[in-house]
Amino acid sequence: MATSATTRDALCALRHKIAKIEGRLAERLDDADAPVPAGAKAGRLCIGADRFDRALGGGLPRAGLVEIHGRASRDAGATAAFALALCRLSAAAGKPAPLLWIGMSEMFREAGRPYAPGLAARFGLDPELLLVSEARKFTDALWVAEEAARLDCFLAVLLEIRGGKLELTQTQRLHSRALVSGRPLYMIRTAAEPSPTAASVRLLVSPAPAAPRRTLHGPLEGSIGPPGFHVTISKSRTAIPAAFTLEWNDVAFRERGAPTSEDSVPVVPLPSGRPGASAAPGEGMARREIFSGSAAGLQPAREQHPAYRRARRAG
């Protein structure tokens, strides 16, 4: 049945309102009828590791504040990389948009500045679309983040702060602005005590040994392949605290030790994180095939295997 223009208009206005309440991005008029990709829960960013996504009730929120904690500033490589991987996942779906990385000068001096060629190689993020904002003071960094959070033209905003005292109201402001604009704001904190924040999810991220490179003859002994992360969900409305060891294979995460079908994973790491023929048009679909496939794959025996069990105690 054809709906009249006024009904559609009213429907659209209501959808916008609901989207705003739910804290996700409103559909545009022209693709309001487009089907939502099956399996991907609306407003949730599915990271590809099944158990992780289920624990968070469908994935990480696509809008709002997400806290990523690192233990020390020497882990800054891992925490930033984890956030960048999340950016890459949200970039895969939508239009290209610039990524804003806000950091403090002291952090950049100590842990290194964002290096665009590396971001392109590992996360497929376009160097032209990387904006780096360097703030000297803690309050300046927060101000930039607040201003950026209200814009919906960024892919995501990375706010990297070290130490410092964060007020609850400050994070509430960041969170509500990011919710309204429908964009994620990843707040990376290192060397700081977890304090009450408005973020709906807090993850503790630390580096894990990388998996060996895959070759046609199986894993290459002693090589450094897809990077690994120990991730602990330390706060979430839906999940109980749990620990995971995740691996980033340039396209999506997978949990280390989870069953996988060997042939759907790129044999060699692909340049710029572009998946091969397996994931050309409907990437979301392809990823589901890869990671929800129940075929018992070959699994390299690894010493780090029970790592997540060990960490669970701490959660």
Add this chain to the structure above:
Amino acid sequence: MGVAEARAMHPFLDIVEADPVADRRLLESLADWCDRYTPLVALDGEDGLFLDITGCVHLFGGERCMLDDVLARFFHQGFDVRAGIASTPGAAWAAARFGYSPLVDPGQEEDLLAPLPLVALRLDAVTRAGLESVGLRTSGAIMSAPRAPLVRRFGRQVVLRIDQALGRVEEAISPRLPVPSLSAERALAEPIGLLDDIEALVGLLAKQLRIDLERRGEGAESLQLNLFRVDGAVSRISVGASRPLRDPKLIQKLFHERLAAVEKDIDAGYGFDVVRLSVPVVARFDAIQSDLNGEGGDQGGDIAMFADRVRARLGNQAILGTRLVGSHLPERAAIPEPFSAMEKPKPSISPSSRPNSAKSADQSACATAKERPVRLLERPECVEVGFEEAAKGPQMHFRWRRASYRIARSEGPERIAPEWWRGEAETEPRDYFRVEDEEGRRYWLYRQANGGENAPRWFLHGVFA
């Protein structure tokens, strides 16, 4: 008379050393203040100012009123000032210093100069002495003397100065500051001092400017706010825009950030009585139509405005984009550059929407496909690499920033040679290794020979994902 003699006569004499630099600064600040009368203000020697008031007189109610206004305001600031208004800079100079009446009507220059001494013609001391030695003691005397012998004996300067003073030769003054292409100003009866008032006024002035900008089809690329304080101090506040601006609201927003940043440096004192908003740099402004959904159209506008505001508040280096350069040296391959220069057609990120024909883009992607760190240290940091005894045999470790890291695995080397064609001091190639420590942190180390004699040195250059 020497200082000692003067002190002997008047023991309580206060002696202040001459400070030409401070005098110069004072004169420049006065010149800044005179900007309120005309944009063309030039310094004249150590103690004078030239104001080109062509076309500005009617704004102040005529020459006489303007002169009175200038003199009164300077008097209230504590300066004893003489002024002259004439059709030529030379005549005005003479009128201010030697004339009986400060106003010289056009055509009266000769009458003014004739009785005055030679100094009034701005001749240097040597020429003056020469002219006086032959009995030419007044300007009138040399003006009526035959020109050819004067030039032959005393050089071209004498007749040039006469011609300049009488308007036969055009003399241009060189203004201190570039003249903005557009400006709007408001003189206030009651001086203002609050930031909110200044911001509101900026909005009003921007509205005035908008009309002119629209008529010319241009937008402002940089804006300058001049605040003239009652007692003569002038504050200049500039903001830049990464794309041409016209909207008064946006201009007001930019100045809001800038004023908040420089709040401490602005001393309102007794208030500002003239506020001027000028546009030193303009650029073509293209209107962009948005689509029917009310969005789209101007995609980069929000980001440009955001970047401008961040820069207005935190300085020009506060937000940077990246430019890739075809260089093998990691630190040179990506150069941070100001955001405003990033006006390029944007290639897509997402692999699904990338057209297959973009072959060159693919090639450049292949160039970056090598393993590169996500963070690069500003400069490579020296590390010590060594062996230590462990249960499984000798184990490599490195020491960075006084902490020791045991190397679990490593990959490499990737050799990167220095760019010899740039003629740099660094001549030894670097061998880069990817290294993972026992806790899973991945680093980018490189080894470099040290002059060919000692053991190679190791550096840490970046951190991997």
